Amino acid sequence: MSEGVATETGVRARTRRAILDAAIEKLTKQPSATLADIAAAANVGRTTVHRYFAERSDLIDAISHDALDKISQGTERARLDEGPAPAALARLCQEYFEHADVFQLLFTMPDLMTRPEWEEESEDDRDLLRLVERGHREGTIDPAMTKEWLLQLLWSLLYTAWEMVREKTPKHEALTLCLRSLEKVIAIG
Secondary structure, three states: OHHHHHHHHHHHHHHHHHHHHHHHHHHHHOOOOOHHHHHHHHOOOHHHHHHHOOOHHHHHHHHHHHHHHHHHHHHHHOOOOOOOHHHHHHHHHHHHHOOHHHHHHHHHOHHHHHOHHHHOOOHHHHHHHHHHHHHHHHOOOOOOOOHHHHHHHHHHHHHHHHHHHHOOOOHHHHHHHHHHHHHHHHOOO
């Protein structure tokens, strides 16, 4: 019996993920999309979407939390404590770059980032700020580039790279330009 429960949980998780992914894709292109539009994009019935997300606001909350989860997972995978600060910062950019879909939605629907979970500085933000401070101490990141400035700059560069991909620039080229720009900005001298 526990095997059936595990399978059902796996199916539920996959269905929920499919709805979230479809919602992110649909809302990025059409912020006013309805739950019915999202259900069609996810290839599920409207009642299925309502079973997982009773209201549109529930779906938006789930997307917001999904974005925060992706930030946390990307920050962890980037191993910010390893190697020189510029290399760790480049790894972080590469990790975040892979989640263009959800991050572009955050920029498309700014009300997502006004939710309470975005108001406080997260541990991931603090990790990034500590990385910049370490780079300043090591002499590998220009001390004139404040940590707050670099945090904003990082997101701006990523957004620019994502937009270039959306406009048909090859993904590897956009990421290379993003990383090269970041490297030049943080360089000393």
